[in-house]
Amino acid sequence: MPAQQRSAALAPFVATLSPYELGPGPAGLHRGLPSSTVSITIPEADALEIAWLGRPASRERFRAVVAGLHLDPAELRQEGGTRGVWLTLSPPGAAALLGVPASALAGQVADLADVAPAMAHLPERLAACRSWPHRRALVEAALIAGLARHRASTGGPGLRATLAALSGTGRVQEAARLLGCSRRHLSATVRAGLGVTPKEYQRLLRFEAARGRLVAAARAGTVSLAAVAAASGFADQAHFTREWRAMAGCAPAEWLRAEGLVPKSSIPLPPPGPTMGA
Template identity: 35%
Template sequence: MTRLVDLRRGGSPTSRWSAAMGEPRADLRHVVRSYGEYDEFSTGAVARREIPAPDAVLVIEFAGPLIATGAVDEGTSRVAAFLGSPARGPALTWHDGWQHCVEIRLSLLGVYRLFGPVRELAGRIAPLDALWGRAGDELTERLADADGWTRRFDILDDVFAAAVAGGPEPDAEVAHALARIDGTAGAVPIGELVTETGWSRGRLAERFRAQTGLTPKGAAGLVRFHHAVTAMSTGRPLADTALASGYYDQAHFTREFRAFAGCAPGAWLRSRLDGLVGAGIG
């Protein structure tokens, strides 16, 4: 297929990076938000703070394993292919100075369609072979052997299309509730979702969590936080960002930011990595 790809690069005296960003084929866009192939080099080790967004990230490394820990993990893992799912807290990753990988951003219900029930995945680093067994290892090997991002993205299209065809379909009520949360930037009252789905509050919470890893309230908070971070990253003042995103005031936003990111908004902005994409841990 013909695929539009955004090629990017950057660097500093001590680092450099390049990226190819593309979309999946049209019939997968409810499952896959984006593909990216990244290659970065730094003269020193790189530590990142990955703040949560309302999607999950599948990472497949070619340069060697990362050290990673999810928001609720009790320790670190050394992993070369893994799924990171969002929760109320950041994930942390480390590499020794060279990283070459593909990164696939999946919708929350896309994770369910590919891997089945996700109740226990929220906030965790899940090795791909634990989710897909030998099929996960085979995908990693095929991608590593492929010649460039064009072929790698095509392989991902084919593998994901086959997995979705044989995977579970989310409840229509869960899909509706998630769409309402996304469409209102997290502002929809949970009581409205209960009324609109015709389910009890308990059933909605249970089914929603089984298929997204989050409760409706948790998903709404995450979507609101993501919208606020997007606004803040453009240089919008914190007080304006807070009010426009539905927080009571700047202090409320700061408390929520600390809960999701593990640091204050200003500290996160100041921790952007020199010459690389993302934010550091310190």
């Protein structure tokens, strides 16, 4: 199948497919933030070590990892090579491409070979590729094969309509009204499909929107935490900072510095406060 046709077939299910680089040197470290998508990380060389932030005993080693929807930050460490392929799937995409509902993966990390045995070959095959176009084509081909096996397991139009309603309003009750169902029915649908509550899903969406605005502002050199908070639906900057600490394990300014998105002196740090791990 030509590349354009592969991309079109996968578009409803794949949100992101890109190379990643954790930095120069023999080891890379990355903070994985809460997400409303299912993510797959495939290193080119050595395996990944992942631990939920604040829980050192949770550290595990994976050749390639699948992470479900989660509301807590994680720490990813990769040694022996810091590059690879990263992709994110919409919740219906997890079932359509991997054959596993997103609800079965919620709050968890697992090896790709255990979740989708037919894709167990990807790490070794990717390591042999010499260019990004070849790596992308290899991953897309594996996803297309998965779609052929599991297309009937997408969750149907009901789940997609439910997620669209939740993303289009900030209140669960309003989403239920738009869908013409009870709040209880909405909650049951979301829990069965995603493994989180409707309120938690909206919380993830708001956090991701705020993260996108924060990154865009940092790249434009116009970071204003108050403006990001207001545009993302938070009551004020303090509310935004508390929520960011709870979900990212650090303040927004600390995260921007750690990601290299702002100079170390450009945003004053807030007073120290507690952080929340997984």
